[in-house]
Amino acid sequence: MVKVVVKRLHQSTPAKDVLAEYECLRRLNSIHHPNIVETIAAFRLKTMGSRYFNFVFPLAIGDLKRLFEGGHDRNRQVLRRARAALWHQFAGLASALAYLHEELKTAHRDIRPANILIYSPESATDARGDLVLKITDFGLAVDLTKASSAVWDRSRSSARSYDSPETRRPLSTDIVTISQQLFADDVWKMGCVFTEMLAFLVDHGSSGVSRFRRSIRTIEDNVSSDLFNDTRFDDGEKVKPQVTDWLDQVARKDERSCELVPLIKKMLSVGSERLTAKAVCSAFLEIDTADIRYDDGDRVVRLTPAVHAPRPTFFDSLRLGLEGWLGHPVDWAPFPAPTLQLQPGQTLVTWKFGGEPLSLAISTDELREYRATSLPILESGIPLLPRFNVGPGEVDVEVLRHRREPRLPKKE
CATH class of the missing domain: 1.10.510.10 (Transferase(Phosphotransferase) domain 1)
Known part of the structure; x- marks a missing residue:
């Protein structure tokens, strides 16, 4: 059950202001942004001989x-x-x-x-x-197209x-x-x-x-x-x-x-x-630390620079050493894969495949190439920036989805 809160506009609120706020909230709902409060409903209510316009929002803590x-x-x-x-x-x-x-x-x-x-x-x-x-209260908002x-x-x-x-x-x-x-x-x-x-x-x-x-x-x-x-x-x-x-x-x-x-x-x-x-x-x-993810068309990844990446435990180091001695990765299931030891300047790429976490260390040049051809998104999956107003030197995100190279380097 969703808990809600009702915003009741004052009876003296001019009709044009009520309509402007309603239209603004309607347009906001259309973009489904995770950091903008959604409007659940709008209604008029007559009580004690007066009519009030009301907006319904999810209840915040x-x-x-x-x-x-x-x-x-x-x-x-x-x-x-x-x-x-x-x-x-x-x-x-x-x-x-x-x-x-x-x-x-x-x-x-x-x-x-x-x-x-x-x-x-x-x-x-x-x-x-x-x-x-989430940003709320659009009572003073102005649609600058009108x-x-x-x-x-x-x-x-x-x-x-x-x-x-x-x-x-x-x-x-x-x-x-x-x-x-x-x-x-x-x-x-x-x-x-x-x-x-x-x-x-x-x-x-x-x-x-x-x-x-x-x-x-x-x-x-x-x-x-x-x-x-x-x-x-x-x-x-x-x-x-x-x-x-x-x-x-x-x-x-x-x-x-x-x-x-x-x-x-x-x-x-x-x-x-x-x-x-x-x-x-x-x-x-x-x-x-912005916690932005990247969608390359095949997977959604998180990029963590070496200075912020988790450090391998002693057990991880032993397993990584064994992989180095064998010359190839080891399937450690049912144990989780070892945390990688990153070198200065490297970035840890993490994603999930079949529900299992995977990771890969990439260089600065590989990071630059990967970010240039991937779509930055928020945790909810919405693009960080709108899909409009592409300027000189920028890439339209719709085109970006069809640019498949370069891919992440393959794990050896």
């Missing part, structure tokens, strides 16, 4: 705001799973934003921890945490603490420029969320988020602010130096953060230099 503020601190199971799972959710959230911008041409406008829900799939048995983050220069309504603005500096100034009256600004604002907001996710992961949970927020607080004229930017007190052009200083400190002391920090800083750069959602998503292809 919480949201990032509650997690960051300590709302789950007494639930050790949720905390354990969150600390394991959140490292693998960055790429999925970036992918969801890229689908919104590139495929649906829609700006969310209200990305913040409260609007990123935490789900626990009923069938999940993943030891890495199995929790999934929008006019009037889309930016300050009275319906999102939570100010996550706004980018440029959105506090008057927007252009040109719809193309507005689209770029709203998309860039979404990327900024996601960069803020990513930063707080890092604070949670590397600094002992919610207390780490609190310490981070205190560390970026600035005071001017006896007014304290922990906003990400200095707009109220400065020129509104850039992120606070306190934020970038904190990111630099984290990168120096945590190996996984070291890969993410340069990307997050680009998401929080000035508007003209900020990465697009598509570029952010593509950047995750170079991040080892």
